Amino acid sequence: MASSSDFGVILDELTCPVCFDLYKEPTALPCGHSFCRVCIETFWENRKEDTGCFCPNCREVFPQKPKLEKNVIVANLVENMKLKKGKVGLGVEIGDAEHGNVNVKEGVKSGGSESYCELCNGEAAKRCVPCEILCCEKHLKPHQQKGHKLVDPEVKIEELRCTQHGKPIQLYCKDDESLMCLMCTGGQHQEHKVVAVEIAYVELKGVLAAKYPDVSLSMESVASQLQQVQEEEEQTENSSRDAEDRLEEKRMLVCQFVNESVDLMKSQINKRKMEKLSLLGKQREKLEQQMENLREGKSTMDTAFQELEAVCFLQGSKNMLKRLRTMSDHEGLKRTPLPVLDFSKEEKTLDGLVTLNKKFMEKIQKGPEKVYLQHPEHLFPVEHPERLYLEHPEHLFPVEHPERLYLEHPEHLFPVEHPEMLYLEHPEHLFPVEHPEMLYLQHPEHLFPVEHPEKVDLDQNNLRNHYGRTPSLDPNSAHRLFEISRSLRTATRTVFENPYPKHPDRFDFHTQVVSRESFSSSRHYWEVDVRSCRFCRIGICLNSMGRKRRGRGCMLGRNPESWCLEKRDNEYSAFHDDQCNDLSVPRDPERFGFFLDCEAGELTCFGDSRVLCVFVGNFMVPVKPAIGVLNDGDSVHFVRLVK
Known part of the structure; x- marks a missing residue:
């Protein structure tokens, strides 16, 4: 007589894997698996979008819908089971095991990334790897009983299969640190040390567990160092702020001293000027009187020359001779020039202040002595x-x-x-x-x-001959409002965007472009013609400066990664890290020149032949010449220099 456990096994074999009830009119598919006729037909009807029919159990695909024939043997076994037992251990009365009460759900979702049971609409609990099917808790039981490998629904079957042979991954090669299937053992892994994935999992997890305390200690150490850095940053900010406040006070004192000194010298100059102007006024009055007398004498002589009668001429000769004597007295008078006012003493005093200021600025710009x-x-x-x-x-x-x-x-x-x-x-x-x-x-x-970092002769002819460069514009970095010439030396801002392709180096907001060349060592000199531009920014930038967003991080001169001169009509400024220094330029230059000394960490900027400013920074990392044009129709271009 069969035991209760044997009875449970037989009952499982007579249970439909779709409705989990005893077979009702069981039919066999060509693959050998049996289902209730209603269950399998409903399953296929709810999957009309799939091409062909397939077995819900083994997933075998049938190009044409199989002819469903009754499985007589299974049907007889089910009838015998119903006679022996009136109730089975599935929680469903045999008498109620009609497909009107336990139906296959319509609208079943299967496949894809949704976590739904492929046999009903229930939420998927696991994915059966051998059967490649998502199952809910209800439909998962047969797979558990058969010892199938179950994984979370999110795991894709492709990730669990060998990419070369398409078989399930079951082994781990320690030599190559790679996952493999059984067929891989005959290839390049033949002599390698191979273990089951479960064993490798346990071993590697043990290694990670052993290293976990070291990682924790390292994190504590790094956290402590980060705390120190933060404290040093705060200290640096405070000390810098205090130094700036002190410098501001000293600047007010210096400005007050310079203003008072200049005002005093101007008052002295004005006093000397007024004294000399007074003397010159007296001389002018005297000379004007002499001029009037000479005019009257000349008029008398003109009248005498016109007199034809001798008697009349001699009658007026007495008065005429008197005037001639007066005119002869004026001929001997000569003006003594007053000494020229000499303001050189005052100028030298101011020159001393200017020289002192220049030396002070050079010392600041030079920075600490370089090692x-x-x-x-x-x-x-x-x-x-x-x-x-x-x-x-x-x-x-x-x-x-x-x-x-x-x-x-x-x-x-x-x-x-x-x-x-x-x-x-x-x-x-x-x-x-x-x-x-x-x-x-x-x-x-x-x-x-x-002996020192070598001092370079800043004569522009010397710079052109020894260090001259002609950079070329990088079209892949140009904003779409730029039109780049065929020579790659001229950039013209247009009204409409050009159909340039997308590129990671292209500026997408600021109308800027950089050169193809980058410099990180030696010395280089180049020139940019700005005659045809009213508003532009010319300079250099690190290759790492941002390109793809709006804001200071991508704008020349407004971040720590760029240095530039700005021309806005007839006003000129130097920009770095959003710090602006207004430049005194006597006349509009036609060209900007740039001399980059990477080792010395200096970028000297010229306006024609005059040095406008000197930037100091770390130019040992790659930097690129850069151009920005802000008015439509304006253009700038790199001047061709022959080295």
Whole structure:
């Protein structure tokens, strides 16, 4: 006699996998699986959008709808089961197991990314990997009993199959750290160490668990350093704000002193001017009187010349001779010129102030003395000489005491006990720099001194001959309101947009364009003709400056990544990081010239032959010449220079 467990197994085999009830008129498909006739027909009717019919169990596709024939054996077994038991363990009375009470749901959703059971409209609980079907809790039971692999509904079947063979992924190659199917073991993984994915999962999870505490400690360390950085940033902001306030007070005092000094000198000049003008006025009155007397004498002589009678002529000769004597007295009189007023003393006093101010500005623009270090590709300056960094086997660390320099010994780092002597490494030994004011740099063949960062003759002819460049515009970066010439040297702003293709480098808001060339070392000089432009910005920018948004981050001169001159009609300004400095330009220049010294960290800007300003920054990272035009119809172009 069959036990209750055997009875449960038989009952499961006589249960329709769609309606989960005993078969009602069971029919067999060509693949061998059986279903209630109503269940399978309803299932196919609700999937009219699919091409062909397929088995809900094994997913085998039938090009034509199969002819449904009654499975006589299964039907007899169901009838016998009904006779033996009146109620089965499915929670459904056999007498009520009619398809009017337990129907297959219409509008079944299957496939795609929706998490719906493919046999009913219920919410999918799992996806059966072998059967490739989404099942709800109700329809999941047969797959669980058969030991099928179940995953979350969100997991795609394609992710669980081998991309090469299309078979289920069951193995993990430790050598290649790759997932594989059984067929992959015969190829390149034949000699590799391969384990089941479950074993690899446990092992790798253990590795991660072992490293988890280290990651936590690292996070704590980084958090502590971030806190220190934030505190230093706040301290820097406060100290900078205090310094700016003090500078503002000193500027008011300096302006007051200069104004009072100039006013005093102007009053002295005005006093001397009035004294001399008074003397000159008296001389003018005297000379005017003399001129009047001479006119009267000349008139008398003209009258005498016209007299024809001798008697009449002699009668008036007495008066005429008297006037001649008066005129002869005027001929001996000569004006003594007054000394020219000399204001050179006052000008020299002001020149002294101007010279002092120029030296002060040059010192500010030059910044701290630069220390040069060797990079694998070029030499670059240390912007902050107050902190020197040395290489440790694990990391770079700062020299906390600048008065002590450390050098590397084969065994350890040792201090220079006498700061007045600097030591450099030679292939055979260490030797001192006898003149600390000179820094030595390593050349592939020998060491050579850098007495100062080399001063360059800023004569423009010299710059053109030695460092002249002719940049070319990058059409992929040009805003659509720009028309770029065939020579790639002229940019003209148009009224209508040009049909340029999309490109990650293209400016999409600000009408700007950059050059194809970028500079990060050596020296370069180029010129831009601005005669045909009323409103433009010309300068350089880092290649990393933004291109795709509105705001200061993408506008020349308005962010830390760009430097430029701005021309607005007859007004000129220098911009960097949204800081504006108005420039005094006596006449409108036809060209802007730019001399970039990457190692010195300086960008010298010219208006024709006059230096307008000098930008100081780190130009060892790639920078590009850049142009912005803000008025329709205006154009600028790079001047062709022959190096």
